[in-house]
Amino acid sequence: MDQVRPAAPQLQGVEPYDPKYIPADVMISANENPSDVPLEIRREIEHAVRKVKLNRYPDPLANDLRDMIAEANGLDRDQVLVGNGGDELLFDMALAWGGPGRKFLNVPPTFSVYAYNARILNTEVVEVPRRDDYSIDVDAVCDRLAQGDIDYAIFCSPNNPTGNLLTGAEIDRILKASDALVMVDEAYFEFSRSTVRPSLTRHENLIILRTFSKAFSLAGVRMGYLLGSERVLREFKKVRLPYSVDAVSQAVARVVYANRAQFETGIEQIIEQRARVIDGLGALQGVKVFPSSANYVLFRLPADIDAAQVWQRLLDAGVLVRDFSRTPSLENCLRVSIGSPEENTRFLTTLKGILT
DSSP states (O other): OOOOOOOOGGGTTOOOOOOOOOOOSEEOSSOOOSSOOOHHHHHHHHHHHHTOOTTSOOOTTOHHHHHHHHHHTTOOGGGEEEESHHHHHHHHHHHHHOSTTOEEEEOSSSOTHHHHHHHHTTOEEEEOOOOTTSOOOHHHHHHHHTTSOOOEEEEESSOTTTOOOOOHHHHHHHHHTOSSEEEEEOTTHHHHTOOOGGGGGTOTTEEEEEESSSTTSOTTTOOEEEEOOHHHHHHHHHHSOTTOSOHHHHHHHHHHHHTGGGGHHHHHHHHHHHHHHHHHHHTSTTOEEOOOSSSEEEEEOOTTSOHHHHHHHHHHTTEEOEEOTTSTTOTTEEEEEOOOHHHHHHHHHHHHHHHO
16 A cells, blocks of 8 residues: 555644744743753752663652652642653543543633643643733633533633733632632643642542643753642553653652752843843833743734744744744734843843834
8 A cells, every 4th residue: 555544534734733842042932941950959950860771661650759849839649740840641631531522621812732632632622711911811711611511621820821920719619610620730830939839639520631741850850740649640550651760760759859949040030030021011101021930931922913923933033932922812913931140131122123
């Protein structure tokens, strides 16, 4: 045969997820930490990696790391599950709670991978749009959940790309409205100083997703984890790939988590620089800046300025930000990750030169 049969029908018309990886002098588009892992911690990592037996399979569940995370969060090992980045755990959720005949509740605009995963697994996506200020319409969400046919929902807090938070009171209302499994994606919670962790003890249908990629400077190492009930996480174990977290990544993550307090200074600098970037954007005529509790800021350019063209001019000047200008409800918006002080200066200076 010189042909191949078509892929699954739900993939027709689906565009592969594109993280927009484009090399640039100033890369402030992917919400990465601008600082690499400190040198002294890298030395510990090198020592730990040298002890890894590369000819042996890793601990399938990364139990040593699970124990560390569990202890830090006042949980048992069986209430923690690690994955190959948050992305694997998001996909596992769609595998375990989605599929034909099942429904996922989405609150756009938010991280596009949530709906992407649902659609490629033949899960119906039910959308409850956010308000104009990007806050969640909790009344509308609860009303929709109360219909009883939603299988799972995901709320990002702080929300990517808008930067706003879901409060503990809001998540408690949502969790009481349904038996749907509700994930709160806290990939950026270290920058917000806010978590829904207290709700975990009250609601079995809550799970929390976190990552090493942002605050802990390990975007290149792919390590995420879930906090949840033992019964819920047992279902995740049924669909996760065997040995999905390699031995080297486990060794790196153990060292970093043991030294996580050393990242606090960098986190504080990002929070301080976030305020500086918000002030700098707000000083530009006609630019609307949205409040952010994360390590990025969303802003909308004046209607008479094409944000896509501004994005290109920034890139031509060596500054890469993220273009959301053609995303529904994010028209003419760009998102900038908080970089180093020097990178933020270059971004603000370059943008001001383009707009004035």
